Amino acid sequence: MSVFICPVCGHDFTDTGKSLLCPNGHNFDKSAKGYVNLLTGNNSKQHGDDKLMCRARHEFLSKGYYTPLLETIISLMRKYVKQGDVILDAGCGEGWYTNNIIKALPDVSVSAVDISKEALSIAKLNGAAAASVYDLPLRDNSVNMILNIFSPFSAGEYRRTLKSNGLLIYVIPLEFHLYELKSLLYNKPYANEVKPYELDGYTLLEAVEVKYNIDINKNQDIKNLFAMTPYYYTTGKNGHDIISNADKLSAKAEFCVLLYRIGEMI
DSSP: OOSOBOTTTOOBOEEOSSEEEOTTOOEEEBOTTSOEEOOOGGGGGOOOSOHHHHHHHHHHHHTTTTHHHHHHHHHHHHHHOOTTOEEEEETOTTSHHHHHHHHHOTTSEEEEEESOHHHHHHHOOTTEEEOOTTSOSSOTTOEEEEEEESSOOOHHHHHHHEEEEEEEEEEEEOTTTTHHHHHHHOSSOOOOOOOOSOOTTEEEEEEEEEEEEEEEOOHHHHHHHHHTSTHHHHOOHHHHHHHHTOOOEEEEEEEEEEEEEESOOO
């Protein structure tokens, strides 16, 4: 039985191995890359991250630059999840975090969604679906934990699909994350806006800051870091030329891993 439900009629799927089939005959084939496309209607026109961004992020993350963040996420999950729990990575991208979490936590069931088929093609996750986090193909109260790592945030859908006392891990960049990269690109670099951690309908249990320095000594890695950020698309030719000629970059990596339980504190 798949964790996903039919996006057309809302019935449970039977996993035939090659496709997901619901009792009403709606059939969704699995791609050769392992994921199933559950985008329908207007959602099918949303493509998410493009091939360049997905490939750059995959290559950059595979070098281990964000391993301290990954280890913090896994440590929190080990503290709170139980054997047999159902975990959803909502906005899994190219699957670097998801695949490593699956290896680290073999006793839980991990599924994933992302709207980018380019990203899912790289991820090669068997338990993944092309779907929008704003319209999750999941039943109400069906997931023990949701992960949101630098992805679009859908508080209402997360509340709907989380079980009673379900958990949410939400990862955000802090004020000076990659400030030195921005200093290369802009005359007046700006700090990131960090919003208050409180979320309506959730109780904050932990807020773990992860701060360290990343030293990059390869131009291709700097290019990949640049291409996986929004700056790539908002920077003019001069900025692109600067990155093309940069052979070293030392930058702050600053994250906060927020852990919430659904429901207000009593």
